Amino acid sequence: MGTQPFTFRIYRFDPAQDDEPFYRSYPLDVPEGMTVLEALLHIQAEQDGSLAFRYACRGAVCGSCAMMINGREALACRTQVHGLMQEPRTVYRGVERQEGEADTGDVSTITVEPLRNLEVIKDLVVDMEPFFEKLAAVEPWLQPQEPEPENERLVEPQAWSEAEPYTNCILCACCHSVCPVEEEDPAYLGPAALAQHYRFLADVRDDAEEQRLTLVGGEHGVEACDFVWNCVEICPKGVPPSKGIAKTRARLTRRRRAERE
């Protein structure tokens, strides 16, 4: 395919300037293999130094480059521009296309927007504070009762397999953005925090099950999940939050039943 011309239609917003959100289009010739993050870096360096976005590792490890690309949560550093030509085009932030802007129905137009369900700080940068507060609320650390061993706390591979998929989370917040319950109920703990909660609930070295179940047993915890499974579908690392939530809910039900008997 070689190099092809694309238009990047990028969400711009600076709340500090009391601006209204708008979209600005930037043309860019994109060689095969270029990622959306690389395209944004080119646009920032060559066309508009005021464009704000986050990134760090460039290798799908840190989670900081998560954004909406053609209406879908994705890591910009792992998304190749040419591969987007077959993707559906949707705009979620809801700002009207302005006169003279590129038509989003054109497959060579890539719409880039910030994640949903988080406040925009500037352009594609969102405030991750509420996301991390929810994570901290589920106490995502090991709480064993056994005395500290001389070396590490070992776990058999078979016993580890239940918790292991949840350790792949890179805290990108794609699941937080795609979750319809987060949108309706900002107090909902959310798929990322609840997935990390289950990671420790399922860890055979942890001894805080009672306390952990209490943490997520309220109205904004596991029972608020509608099991839409968007979070499982969107996770760039294959973490299955809904699955963990369902298993936590089952444990909670068993505990409540045992308390009644």
Ligand code: FES
């Ligand atoms: S820059 Fe780290 S995940 Fe994309």
